[in-house]
Amino acid sequence: MTRKTFLLRTDPELLAALNRWAADELRSVNAQIEFILRRSLQQAGRYPPEEKPGAGKNQAAPGADGPERDR
Numbered sequence: 001m002t003r004k005t006f007l008l009r010t011d012p013e014l015l016a017a018l019n020r021w022a023a024d025e026l027r028s029v030n031a032q033i034e035f036i037l038r039r040s041l042q043q044a045g046r047y048p049p050e051e052k053p054g055a056g057k058n059q060a061a062p063g064a065d066g067p068e069r070d071r
Helices: 012-024 029-043
Strands: none
Touching: 012 029
C-alpha cells in the first residue's frame, strides 16, 4: 500500500491525548490516527469506497465463454 505524507496541525492537548491512547493500544501515534480515521469512515459508510454501479459486470464467470472445445 502506498502511503502519502501530509502535515497535521493540532492542539497540543489533543496530541497528548492521542499519545496516551496510542501508548495504551501499543501503537504509534500515526497508526492510532489511521485506526481512528478508518473506523470513523467505516461507521459512516464511506470506507472502503463503494463499488461503482455496473463495476465488474463485464467480467465473465469461469466457464462462461461457451462450451469447451475438443482439443
